[in-house]
Amino acid sequence: MAELIDLSKVPVPDIIQPLSFEQRFAALKQILVGIDQGYQAVLALESDPITKLLQVFAYREMHLVAQINDATRGNILASSTGNNLIALGSRYDLAPLVIKREMQLQYRLSQKLLRMSHHLSVVCKWRLMG
Template sequence: MAELIDLSKVPVPDIIQPLSFEQRFVALKQLLIDIDPIYEAVVALESDPVTKLLQVFAYREMHLVAQINDATRGNILASSTGNNLIALGSRYDLAPLVIQAGNPTAVPPIPEILEDEQSFKRRVQMAFDGLNTAGSIDGYIFFALGADGRVADAKAVSPEPCEMVVTILSIEGNGTVNNELLIKVRNVFGMSADGLSQSNTPSKVRPQGDRVTIQGASIVNYNVQAVLQLLPGPDAQVVLAAANQALALYQKEQRRLGADITRSGIFKALHQSGVNNVNLISPSADITVLDHQAAYCTSVNISIGGIGE
């Protein structure tokens, strides 16, 4: 499977201009002096109306540049958000998947819930894989991800020629896929509800010669228990909150198929500013997660174990 570009590492385009009022104000003053040197003494006075006008022009120019910067970011996948991102996706005939349909007339009103932006960006990046009619691994992953907004991740392998095994992970609960979601994904690939045969409706995305198995991920449970030794000075609760927040982010990043849970990754998350040492009790070893598996943290217990030197 081809690796997707990490959008968080895409550099800021050169077209994005820095917002500096002072630079623009100085440039406008110099432009006026170049046009007529008589204004050099005038713009030297901060209270002169001409100087005030140049300040207004500089602020206005900075505001326009900010608008141009925002418009540019809105047209770049790495930085696009909201409706701008939806418009970008429409170029590839993609729209955010609906996880929960909204009903404003219900009591209380039911809000619409769409797939998160990172998941949508991933599908936009893979849009061209959907054009592959030869049954590539990336193509299978693309269509599995697009089958339903509850599909958090998907992987595909071909153990034998013309055989494909697609594993999916759910965003709900610990990631276990319920039967309803399995049926929905199987339907996309033109398979019966039980997955044992082809459905009566031919698939538009699965090559006719492929035999496909759709399965839910096997969940590998683990827990985190650690004792933090702090440096003198920092507030213990502030440090503890930062460590828990960083650990939650690490767990979120690793909640995907085939993502190992490593002690070094947990150490890195817990060793925040103000931490002198980390005694990681659990897990006692790295947790290897296979491609058909996903790790799920069942509990977290981080405590403070005193002050070090």
């Protein structure tokens, strides 16, 4: 039977994006200038309404990426906590015991997933042989 991995050593998935307002703002400015070079001079002025709008767009985009990052972390066993972890466990008919902590639910869920993957590999081997 396979061994459990140490969840603290699981790398952060590539879908988790860094939150950098400056990078997002610069990318939006580059897109706008790519559409029309005339905006280059306008964007040099921090007080221009177009510059302010791009700042708002960059902030909003950063906020949405933060939400996506949080949702992703909530669906990964290594980083899931609270109600996200309970929902993750419920997919496999596991619920937290009243006296158990989140780490114990994570352990039980990883055990269940391991047993399910082992069972699946046995069934697949049986079907291939039969």
